[in-house]
Amino acid sequence: MFYALAVFAPLAGALVSGLLGRIIGDKAAMGASILGMVVAAICGPLAFFQLTAGAAPGVLDLGTWIESGNLHVSWALRYDTLSAAMVAMVSFVSMLIHVYSVGYMGHDARPRYRFFAYLSLFSFAMLMLVTANNLAQIFFGWEGVGLCSYLLIGYWYDRPSACAAAMKAFIVNRVADLPFAVGLALIFLKFGSIGFDTIFPAVAQHGADTYALFGTSFSAIETIGMLLFIGAMGKSAQLGFHVWLPDAMEGPTPVSALIHAATMVTAGVFLMARMSPLMEFAPDTLVFVTFIGASTALFAATVGCTQNDIKRVIAYSTCSQLGYMFAAVGVGAYQASVFHLITHAFFKALLFLSAGSVIHAMSDEQDMRKMGGLAKIIPVTCTVMWIGNLALAGIPPLAGSYSKDAIISATYAAHTGIGTYAFICTLLAAFLTAFYSWRLLFMTFHGKSRASHHALEHAHESPWVMLAPLVVLAFGAVFAGWALNTWFIGADWEHFWNGAIFNGPHNQIMENIERVPEWVEMAPLVLAILGIGLAWVMYIASPLLPIRLAMTFRPIYRFLLNKWYFDELYNVIFVQPTIRLARVFWQVGDVTIIDGVPNGLAEITSDGSRQIVKIQTGSLAVYAFVMLIGVVALVSIFMLSR
Numbered sequence: 001m002f003y004a005l006a007v008f009a010p011l012a013g014a015l016v017s018g019l020l021g022r023i024i025g026d027k028a029a030m031g032a033s034i035l036g037m038v039v040a041a042i043c044g045p046l047a048f049f050q051l052t053a054g055a056a057p058g059v060l061d062l063g064t065w066i067e068s069g070n071l072h073v074s075w076a077l078r079y080d081t082l083s084a085a086m087v088a089m090v091s092f093v094s095m096l097i098h099v100y101s102v103g104y105m106g107h108d109a110r111p112r113y114r115f116f117a118y119l120s121l122f123s124f125a126m127l128m129l130v131t132a133n134n135l136a137q138i139f140f141g142w143e144g145v146g147l148c149s150y151l152l153i154g155y156w157y158d159r160p161s162a163c164a165a166a167m168k169a170f171i172v173n174r175v176a177d178l179p180f181a182v183g184l185a186l187i188f189l190k191f192g193s194i195g196f197d198t199i200f201p202a203v204a205q206h207g208a209d210t211y212a213l214f215g216t217s218f219s220a221i222e223t224i225g226m227l228l229f230i231g232a233m234g235k236s237a238q239l240g241f242h243v244w245l246p247d248a249m250e251g252p253t254p255v256s257a258l259i260h261a262a263t264m265v266t267a268g269v270f271l272m273a274r275m276s277p278l279m280e281f282a283p284d285t286l287v288f289v290t291f292i293g294a295s296t297a298l299f300a301a302t303v304g305c306t307q308n309d310i311k312r313v314i315a316y317s318t319c320s321q322l323g324y325m326f327a328a329v330g331v332g333a334y335q336a337s338v339f340h341l342i343t344h345a346f347f348k349a350l351l352f353l354s355a356g357s358v359i360h361a362m363s364d365e366q367d368m369r370k371m372g373g374l375a376k377i378i379p380v381t382c383t384v385m386w387i388g389n390l391a392l393a394g395i396p397p398l399a400g401s402y403s404k405d406a407i408i409s410a411t412y413a414a415h416t417g418i419g420t421y422a423f424i425c426t427l428l429a430a431f432l433t434a435f436y437s438w439r440l441l442f443m444t445f446h447g448k449s450r451a452s453h454h455a456l457e458h459a460h461e462s463p464w465v466m467l468a469p470l471v472v473l474a475f476g477a478v479f480a481g482w483a484l485n486t487w488f489i490g491a492d493w494e495h496f497w498n499g500a501i502f503n504g505p506h507n508q509i510m511e512n513i514e515r516v517p518e519w520v521e522m523a524p525l526v527l528a529i530l531g532i533g534l535a536w537v538m539y540i541a542s543p544l545l546p547i548r549l550a551m552t553f554r555p556i557y558r559f560l561l562n563k564w565y566f567d568e569l570y571n572v573i574f575v576q577p578t579i580r581l582a583r584v585f586w587q588v589g590d591v592t593i594i595d596g597v598p599n600g601l602a603e604i605t606s607d608g609s610r611q612i613v614k615i616q617t618g619s620l621a622v623y624a625f626v627m628l629i630g631v632v633a634l635v636s637i638f639m640l641s642r
Helices: 002-024 026-052 081-104 112-130 135-153 160-191 196-202 220-235 244-250 253-262 264-274 283-304 310-330 334-361 379-393 399-413 417-445 453-458 464-489 493-497 509-513 518-541 545-552 554-561 563-594 596-613 620-641
Strands: 058-068 071-079 210-213 216-219
Touching (some): 002 026, 002 071, 002 112, 026 081, 058 135, 071 081, 071 135, 081 112, 081 264, 112 135, 112 253, 112 264, 135 160, 135 220, 135 244, 135 264, 160 220, 216 220, 220 264, 244 253, 253 264, 253 310, 253 334, 283 310, 283 417, 283 563, 310 417, 334 379, 334 464, 379 399, 399 417, 399 464, 399 518, 417 518, 518 545, 554 563
16 A cells, blocks of 8 residues: 555646646645655655565556557556665655755746646656566656656756757667667567566576577577666666766756656666566676676766866766666676665765755856855755765765675676776776765865855855755765665675565675675775865865866866767767758758659649630630631541541
8 A cells, every 4th residue: 555655646746736737826736746745755665664574575466558469568566675665765855856846946937836747747657667567667667757857857948958958868868768679579579478477487498599680699688688778778877878967957956866866867777676587697798787887987987077067067976876886787786786776866866956055055056166165155055965975985984885885895706807897997986986076065165265246145055945855865875875784785685685686596796795805895985085185185275286287188188078079979970960861851852852743743733824824814705716716626627537
């Protein structure tokens, strides 16, 4: 009962707010959305704790959805540890973001019922995704959060940059969704079903199956795993598909927190964990997952060091942390990956919402170069943002020190070549994470103020409707790692997960994490402290040093500032050729052929009719003369034919 309420209460709030908002008004609509999320935030954790207390996992069947030939799909809510943990986290964090939005969107001139309807619908779609008992239902939630992200990123539709960012996110995700859909179809062809209860027990039986393509045989399980992962790369903004994530910052800050912290971008990680019984039989795909995850973690961290927009720094941080999660999946430590997913939701939502509080205080200014010295003006925001960055950097005993360090240890404990690559990348990313986190803090809250007189004159602490969610999230950033560590990756992890995540007989990574050398456990902390120290030297002790370094190493600085030129590269490879091809189809195909031939015939007909019309003079004498000529012509033809 609690479980179903947690899933469907946001839908009820979205329907009331979206359909009746114009009638009942903004305040009532916002109240309905928040009430739905409060119900979900109470029922979700209750359902999770019932499961940990000994309740039996199961499936709540809501009825038949699709019946077509051999394809039978039911609406069903899967109730196991993985789904229950995700429901508890998503519902609770989303509820706090709804409350925060009341204050943040308070001065927005548009009807706010539409914004809250989108937020609640987004939350419902994500909850449907994480509770799915089959791949069709996952795909429904998958596309649902994609649609809602488009609506939310482009919520300020009168801003061209917001509309462009919404389109970019939508298109990039659709590109990645095609392989996902193909993978789903191949699963049905191979297993005769897309239900997890049918697929998972049968994976081992199909381990040697192949697909023939272009005269070559490919492992069926490897192919399916690769296609599903490419779908996850798009949704979770991994290297190559990451380009939509920073641009999504054009949406309101609560949207950034909702999409980039607790919900949509973690869907890919969740999919990999849910499909662990299949992924365990696709070792080559897992190598690729490790490579992409580790590379993304390092790539995004390097870019985050040079960005000046406070939200974009945090966005690249999200991209980097998702890379950590996929690196853990790749080495088989699915439990550590989900652990970091949960703790990351608290401190990353805290960081985004804190950034929103800064933007709110600074009259919508987002450039950190125009801030500084704000600690005395907005002390509560400064304090909670310090807590969020401590958790992100992995400073004990905050949440990140438990989950992120477990992932780094897992990459080392894999004892493989790709594991070593991931270990090096994640260690370097840990150093850079601490550096850019404290760069953000020092540029925003400390040192001399670089803000305009107007901004400082109007700077103020946010109202408590915004600060209260920050304080709650700060507690999560401090205690979530400590509270969940024993359950998620502790000695009794097998009992806790109870089969919700599968580790094959050959996968001993969870045991090996506990046997890594002490220097491996200490390395992330040492590097984090060094990163913080370097940020202090560059932005507090010697604030001119970053300028001198940027001028000395200008090519490297420009390379990182321009995000490795991925956007420019894609513009050359994909965008401009597509535009040129479209122009050819337009000018030749549409104007010349499609419009040209029919329109040309129409013009001939029109011109002919204009000439024939001239015969109609209205003169009886002319008509009689023409008739006479006709009669003479007919008689002549008749005579000649004889």
